[in-house]
Amino acid sequence: MLKFTEEHEWLRLDGEEVTVGITEHAAEQLGDLVFVELPEEGATVIKGDEVVTIESVKAASDIAAPLDGVITEINPAIVANPALVNDDPMEDGWFFKMTLADVSDLDSLMDEEAYREYIA
């Protein structure tokens, strides 16, 4: 199941975990990323918490936790090579994995079709 937030994050549910990244649209708007700072594994986060800092050539942005939960894994590859987020935002350029406090919270997010309309 693939879901999207209005802040241009995608969430992919796989068993108990969701993988979180930013959309191709967001990556394109941000431009070339040059710096990524990820949260600590094990951190408990509340929806809206600024958990990731990214910097493109032009500007700094914060990425918020899309839902309540616990960070279980981060993607060190994008810290070493931030350009990976631009090259492959939906796969290798993922940011972190988390378990959700309530999986049904996903229902509040957009599906792919709704997101496409949202950015149209």
Added chain:
Amino acid sequence: MPGDTTTSPEAPTSDALARTPLHGLHVALGARMVPFAGYEMPVQYPAGILKEHLATREAAGLFDVSHMGQFSLRPKSGAMADLARAFEALVPVDALGLREGRQRYGFLTNAAGGIEDDLMFANRGDHFLVVVNAARRAADAALMEAGLGGACEVEPLDRGLVALQGPAAEAALAALAPEVAAMRFTDVRAVTLAGTEAVVSRSGYTGEDGFEISVPAGATVALAEALLARPGVAPVGLGARDSLRLEAGLCLYGHDIDAETTPVEAALEWAIQPARRRGGARPGGFPGAERILAEIEGGAARRRVGLRPEGRAPMREGVEITEGGAVVGAITSGGFGPSLNAPVAMGYVPTRLAAPGTRLGAILRGKDLPVTVSSLPFVRPGHRRG
């Protein structure tokens, strides 16, 4: 009234962004257009800022800088020395010593010794061609009219301006006009390019060898298309223009220099030739001379320096610089330097802390992180001086 002093039909108004002659070409090339100094300008093309930056350092980049203000200053007496002497009352630069066919960097100063704008001016034989920052065009026009109007005709020029920068620039431009290959850094000459008269200077704002080319507004598209057709020439937007000039240690007006910064604070005293200093042939005689000349001899309290953050995180304008936890200055320009593959910045620190190698801090997102004062430029210039 801003805008009243220019006759350019492209002049910005309060409710609409102006367009340069290359607007249609930018859109056709897929540029992302943004507001800049009252103009709708390309911040990047589809290649993106990183690739455009590197393409300029490795081959050549073509930049639309038609938003910048171009002026002709013409002596009413016909004598260039009269124009140069009048101009020297506005800038602390040796204008009288600037030979025909040569260009110089300078700045308009105010009574407090601050910088009203920085500019390039060229001796064109019977007039000076002056290029100023877009956002300062109206203010500069008023300053020049007030200061020079008695002795000179101050005429805003409705011309396009493009910059061709990078190691492949000479070959690309020489394919259209072979004589440019003989020009040295800051030479200026009139040539025929793509069938139109052009004024070419061998200079720029990237730290690379290259040219700036002024042409009649209506000829700008044909020139840009002819240059983009040459091997190794890529269109480059304002985003990479900014990272290129930052790596080259060049000041951006309104950020690294402004009406509150003096030339010595800004480490620009190299642009004040001996003739205008104490003991020179024509010392002083420009706004703020007392302070500026005293600072040349005794130093200023603060100094613009290069800064290298130790981590990967860019440090941008406004980030505070610390020494032992206490704030001692601020970053005025900063970001990621693609050619260095590392963050770079410029800012002001107390002069006692300005020596390259000095270790300081900078507060980024609440953390005091290490930065090292670095000599400028960050990259080796590619200028053709020989």
